[in-house]
Amino acid sequence: MDYHKFDAPLASALEESTAPDRRELLVFLHAREVPNANQCDMLQRLGVALSPGRKIFTARLSAAEIRRLSNEPWIMMIRLSQRLRALGDEPPGS
């Protein structure tokens, strides 16, 4: 496992995961280059949606899968998805 490919929130999520084989972590995968055919196969087996020419992918993976992927030299970094919020309110501060 290459710990330093993880951002801080993902590192925490991995350490706190109680089900390492359950696909419960929503992540962004950053490849160094556009993946080649073998790399695409690997991603597709992980259920990653692919399309030509892209280097950043989203995926729901298990902690174990993320750790294994981090060992791949063509993976630059893996970041945990964050929850955003809607920016409209009725009364301010509600």
Add this chain to the structure above:
Amino acid sequence: MKFKKLGAGLLDAVNDFEAEGDAGLTPHRRALGVVGGTDAKSPRMVVFLHCEEKAKLDALEGPGVVINQSYGKVRTAIVAMDQLGELSDHRAIKRIEPARFLRPLMDVAPGKVKVPAFQSSSGLTGKDVVVGIVDSGIDPKHPDFAGRIERIWDQTLAGSGVIEGAYGLELSGALLTSSRDTHGHGTHVAGIAAGAGAVFRGIAPSARLVAVKTDFQDAHIADGVRYIFRVARDLGLPAVVNLSLGGHADPHDGTDSLSQIIDGECGPGRIVCCAAGNEGNDNIHAQIALGSPATRTSRFQIPAGVLRSVWLNGWYPGAARLEVSIRTPRGFTTPFQGVLTSGSFRRVHNLADGVVTIETPGPDPANHDINFWVAIRGLNRGAIRAGVWELRVRNAATASGRLDVWVLDDQDQPTAIFTGPTASDSMKIGSPGCASSALTVASYTTKTSWTNVDGVSLSLGFPIDTISDFSSEGPLRNNAKKPDVTAPGAVIVSCLSRDSSGDRDFQIDSLYRGMMGTSMATPFMTGLTALLLQRNPSLDPAAAKTLIRSNSRVPGAAAGAFDPKWGFGLINALGL
């Protein structure tokens, strides 16, 4: 006739009509919704009917009575004057109010930025353009969207998903109604951008709509952006995507994953508009100048009994090296922790006031800057100890620079805030508003008073005709100029989702409600962008920004000036 059921002005009009016929209505025509009919003996009046939400009023309809809605507590109708008495006698009718000639709030906002003039002179309506909304969903039954919702990808429903993600359910045609916008935010946003209502009309009322109902995870939002652009490409149409959402768990420089995906997906005929954020009044950002080796502190306040998780997201230049520590309200401290480049960079500290986790990885591959992440949790999963906490940073090297820190918590509105001199009203635009190619929109207040569904007049104490004070300030952490433009965002009346339940004070009637935020300003620009794409389907983000900037102005500033709050200023659509 049940006189008590007739609203102010209506009883006078009825009495005058009974006494003098059509002539008696002359003094009332300017104020009330009196419309002439072919039968001069019985002109008609536009009215609001108050009844039970599910009341069946079919039996009341006929010659002289046309009721426009079949549900809702307040419905509009056109009623012949000589039928009003009979209508008031009906048990299902609680009250009859006259329609009045107002300036509808949505019409106030567009006029103030010359949108009607631009629409009129250009003839543009958004026809043959896709407006994409990634949000809480859309009400597919709202009449203002009738026949124009192309698809809904509801990411929250169980299903096999779409090409961009094998989750959720894609809906079209009769199945659109399987998706519900229970929050209402997405419906409101869609109405501003592309509603076709007669009274509260959107900017691009002929645009095709593609909606993504999301769970607001930024990875799913990214999938939604890709989905909308792919659907538009399949339809052979240009598209503009509206993202009235945001967060602060990113580096605030556009190098986060969602911003990078947006930048990669945009191009000719593919534009994204993002909200700047609503933290203009919230001290969520602190700045610390890093001098020669010294310890600096930044205080943040955690209120009592509310929060279970608080995070600090800190970023500084890669050439510097800081050591980070936390001090609790009662003075307990973690050791100082510097960058850890081998093995785990995570350390957990169980202090008497809470559990503090500090993470100090090496340089980020995307921007080469250093991030540290502090998580504070209450003991035994309880609330975090209230009081003033302190972030302490010690410069471990001689390199100077600046540390920027954002505080996040587990509430819908910012609750933990920085206090003291390090709190900084700047750099509060996070992802995806910080995406380089996105058009990032600040909010302008055009209206602060209205009459709600119960006939109560309400007003807010915001300065009018100026930047909304809640609008987040730029620039970005790398000093990139954001926001890009300012547009009306308060108070904006737009479509109400029938499946949502909101504050009744802000509900106008059964179809419309008021909201405020940079969320409302953004679809203004999304709609305008749709009009520009109709005119030039190959318009790219850079050209759109150049055109918009050249038609925006910060009040009192020179042309082309940038302001951290206004961006390049308030849009003036006339010159577009």
